[in-house]
Amino acid sequence: MSSPTPASPGSGPVLGDEPYPKRWQALAVIAVTVLMIVLDATIVNIALPAVSTDLGITAANQQWIVTAYTLTFGGLLLLGGRIADFWGRKRTYLVGAVGFALASALGGLAANEEMLFAARALQGAFGALLGPASLALITVLFTDAAERAKAFAVYGAIAGGGSAVGLLLGGVLTEYADWRWCFWVNVPVALVAVVAAIRVVPESRAPGDASYDVPGAVLVTVGLASLVYGFTKVAQASQEDPQQNAWTDGTALTFIGVGLLLVAAFVVVEFKVRNPLLPMRLVLDRNRGGAYLTSTLVGAGLIGAFFFLSLYFQEVLGYTPVATGFASLPTTLGVLIAAGAASALVPRIGPKPLMVLGGLLAAGGLFLLSFLDVGTSFWTIPFPGQLLLGLGLGFTFVPLSNLALVGIGVHDAGAASAVLQAVQQIGASIGTALLATLSVGAITAALTDRPATQQDPAAGLEAQVAGYTTAFTWAAVLLLIGALVSAVLIKATKDDLPTDAPVHAG
Numbered sequence: 001m002s003s004p005t006p007a008s009p010g011s012g013p014v015l016g017d018e019p020y021p022k023r024w025q026a027l028a029v030i031a032v033t034v035l036m037i038v039l040d041a042t043i044v045n046i047a048l049p050a051v052s053t054d055l056g057i058t059a060a061n062q063q064w065i066v067t068a069y070t071l072t073f074g075g076l077l078l079l080g081g082r083i084a085d086f087w088g089r090k091r092t093y094l095v096g097a098v099g100f101a102l103a104s105a106l107g108g109l110a111a112n113e114e115m116l117f118a119a120r121a122l123q124g125a126f127g128a129l130l131g132p133a134s135l136a137l138i139t140v141l142f143t144d145a146a147e148r149a150k151a152f153a154v155y156g157a158i159a160g161g162g163s164a165v166g167l168l169l170g171g172v173l174t175e176y177a178d179w180r181w182c183f184w185v186n187v188p189v190a191l192v193a194v195v196a197a198i199r200v201v202p203e204s205r206a207p208g209d210a211s212y213d214v215p216g217a218v219l220v221t222v223g224l225a226s227l228v229y230g231f232t233k234v235a236q237a238s239q240e241d242p243q244q245n246a247w248t249d250g251t252a253l254t255f256i257g258v259g260l261l262l263v264a265a266f267v268v269v270e271f272k273v274r275n276p277l278l279p280m281r282l283v284l285d286r287n288r289g290g291a292y293l294t295s296t297l298v299g300a301g302l303i304g305a306f307f308f309l310s311l312y313f314q315e316v317l318g319y320t321p322v323a324t325g326f327a328s329l330p331t332t333l334g335v336l337i338a339a340g341a342a343s344a345l346v347p348r349i350g351p352k353p354l355m356v357l358g359g360l361l362a363a364g365g366l367f368l369l370s371f372l373d374v375g376t377s378f379w380t381i382p383f384p385g386q387l388l389l390g391l392g393l394g395f396t397f398v399p400l401s402n403l404a405l406v407g408i409g410v411h412d413a414g415a416a417s418a419v420l421q422a423v424q425q426i427g428a429s430i431g432t433a434l435l436a437t438l439s440v441g442a443i444t445a446a447l448t449d450r451p452a453t454q455q456d457p458a459a460g461l462e463a464q465v466a467g468y469t470t471a472f473t474w475a476a477v478l479l480l481i482g483a484l485v486s487a488v489l490i491k492a493t494k495d496d497l498p499t500d501a502p503v504h505a506g
Contacts, residue, residue, distance in 0.1 A: 007308030013202040016184070023141045025200045030134045030173040031154050032193045034096050034187055035126050037134075042105075042306060043170040044319045047179040054179065057113045067232045068117045072124030073131075074425040075225030075432045079217045080278050081132035081418025085206040089133045089140070089414060094194055096130030101190035108183035119183070129336065135417035139405045140204050146347045149402055153343030156397030161332035161390065163306050168325030175321045216269050216277035225264030227359025227426060230255030234433035242444045245439045282408065282416050290489030291404040294355060297482035298362070298396060299427025300434065301475040305331070305366060305389055307432070308439065308468045309382070310438035316374060316465055330383050334390020334399075343400035351399030352486060358399075362392025366476035370469045374461050391477070403492060431478065435471040443467035 013022070020026070044051070044065060052062050084092040103126055107119035138155060143146040151232035175180040221382055230252050238246035246252070270276040306328065313319040313327050343356050365388030372381055401420065408416045441462045 003249040010425055013200075019143060020141055020202055022200045022202075023147075026141055026152060026202065027138065027151055029193055029201055030093070030137055030194045031132060031158060032189060033093070033100075034134050034155065034195075035158050035165075036189050037131055038158055039166035039169060040123065040127070040186065042166035042172075043161045043182045043185075045307070045310060046167060046170040046324060047182045050174055050179040051116070053109065055113050055116060055117075058065040061113060063232065063236055064113075064117050065120060067229070068120035069124040070125075070232070070425065070429060071225050071228050072121045073127045074124075074228045074295070074404075074422060074429065075221045075265055076125055076223045077130035077132060077224070077418045077422040077425065078220050080128035080130075081136070081414040081416075082212065082217070083129060084133040084136050084414035086212065086418075087390030088203050088205045089136050090197065090201050090203040092414075093127050093133040093137060094197060095196070096126045096128075097190045097194050099126030100130055100358075101135055101194075103106045104183045104186035104190070105146065107337040108187075110180075127191075129373045131421050132414050132503035135401075135405070136413040136421065137199075137204070138200065139408070139413045139417065143243075149346040149398065150343045152346075152401040152405075153398045155401055155428045156342065156394060157335050157339035157396050159401075161335035163302075163334040164325075164328040164390075167306065167310060168322075171323070173505050201353060204216055206414070210274050211269070213273050213275060213277040215265055216273060219262050219266035219269060220277060223259045223266055224294040224422065224426065225259075226255045226262060227259030230259055230430045231258075231429045233435040235436040238433075238440045239436040242440045246433075246440075253393050278419065279412055282412060282419060286494040287490050288404055288416075291355075291400050292419060293489070294359070294396070294482045295400055295404065295420055296423040296427035297304035297478050297485065298359075298393075298400075300431030301362070301366065301425035301478035301482070302393070303428045303431040303435065303470075303475075304351060305369070305386075306420035307332075308435070308471045309369065309386070312372060312404055312465070312468050312476070316461060316468075317378075327378060327382065328386070330386035331382050331393070334387045334392075335394040336390075338391040338394025339398050342395050346399050347494060348356075351403045351492055352490045354399045355490065356397045356399075356483050357402075358392045358395030359479050361395065362389050362393070363479040363483065365392060366387030366479060370472040370476065372465060372469055372472075374458065374465055380473070396482075403490065431475070435474060438474050439471040441467075442470035 013020075032494075047064060047380070048062060051057065051065060056474065057065070058413070080092070080096075100123055101120035103119050107123065108118055110119060120334060135155065138151050139148075142151045169185070170182050173179070173185065194277035233249060233252035234246045235256060237244065237249040239254060267280070269280050272281055283292065310324055313324040314321070319327060338358070342358075345354060365385045368381060368388060387500035405413070405416050405421045446463035446466040447459065450456070450459045452463070
């Protein structure tokens with residue numbers, strides 16, 4: 001086994017013809033930063049009340065703490081994936097990690113809402129570099145099918161369980177330290193990862209033509225950002241005026257419509273340009289397209305689990321932020337168990353059975369959560385429901401990542417990684433808007449039937465629970481549809497996941 005030869009003095013290792021000897025150390029480093037990105041999606045959620053109080057952020061503007069991140073992250077993902085392919089995946093990874101650390105430091109130092117929103121937008125922009133580069137590096141580092149399945153098991157465990165860990169860490173930091181540490185905690189993590197990555201992560205880039213598709217980049221970046229913003233406005237409108245149908249909000253529909261038109265124009269452009277930002281062969285492949293559609297539906301349904309369950313624990317059961325974080329850990333436990341099992345099963349039975357099983361288990365867990373009540377004991381429904389959800393996510397994410405990225409070739413690793421993350425992001429945005437609207441509608445209907453009064457104060461709490469359980473029910477439906485999509489569209493067997501040819505440095 002030959003060691004990689006540096007491309008130039010000081011550039012660090014590059015991938016050669018043989019399996020990279022330090023690939024498992026590189027995976028450990030990459031996993032740390034992937035966890036940092038996943039954590040950042042939820043670690044701030046529990047701190048929202050404290051942040052808003054400290055910086056004087058109004059209820060109407062509070063959603064920008066989350067939206068400023070998702071807009072830039074979702075909008076720039078595809079461009080970030082192509083930058084990783086052409087500029088160098090390690091180089092893009094390092095820039096993304098350093099930039100994410102600096103943006104996090106700025107967020108922790110925020111003196112007003114404008115500074116905080118700007119920091120969150122920067123986090124999203126650098127995350128759009130860091131995310132695709134991380135997943136692309138995993139794809140090109142592991143060429144053996146069995147090893148790749150294990151590597152994706154690590155990624156799947158992080159993607160599925162990291163959100164719950166973020167809730168726990170956010171609760172601990174908010175309650176025992178300060179909300180600013182929800183940002184500052186990223187700084188030492190990123191710096192340690194960067195120092196380690198320089199030594200053990202190899203460089204790789206796409207061979208051949210590396211020209212950028214500028215028109216495609218503009219169309220898809222603005223289009224995806226417009227879509228995410230439009231769906232966010234729907235969710236915001238449903239919360240501000242429960243009596244009004246949020247899906248008739250003119251501003252939201254305009255942004256969604258413009259986003260769809262720009263994305264459609266992007267697709268047309270990608271069929272015509274010589275070196276597309278998103279090669280259509282990645283999406284039009286039946287198995288990969290099925291994996292991307294399943295990922296969208298899982299992203300849409302998953303948001304309901306963490307967002308509404310966190311509200312249930314705090315607002316209905318009266319849990320503290322830390323207790324809410326601990327109460328969310330059964331999902332992580334389920335993910336870890338299932339991801340380990342899935343890594344061994346994917347090379348033996350193929351991706352399809354596990355994806356179908358995972359979707360059914362996750363849907364079953366969310367459906368069980370739809371039976372929550374005002375006085376439900378944690379051990380009777382929340383614990384088994386979350387455990388089932390975690391098992392389902394673990395069995396889904398590992399084969400999903402493998403199927404979406406295997407066999408794509410080194411030239412498109414970053415692009416395919418970016419698509420997987422982009423569809424999850426779009427799915428989460430759509431899911432937030434859809435489930436928030438359905439939840440608010442159920443709460444309004446419950447209060448209409450039984451208004452909360454001084455004589456009947458419990459009516460308000462029960463109406464909230466009706467909203468949450470409605471969201472869980474529809475989230476279960478989305479995951480069930482995802483399982484059906486996997487069953488119908490995905491035809492790949494274990495024999496279709498061969499060992500890839502050796503990867504050459506560009």
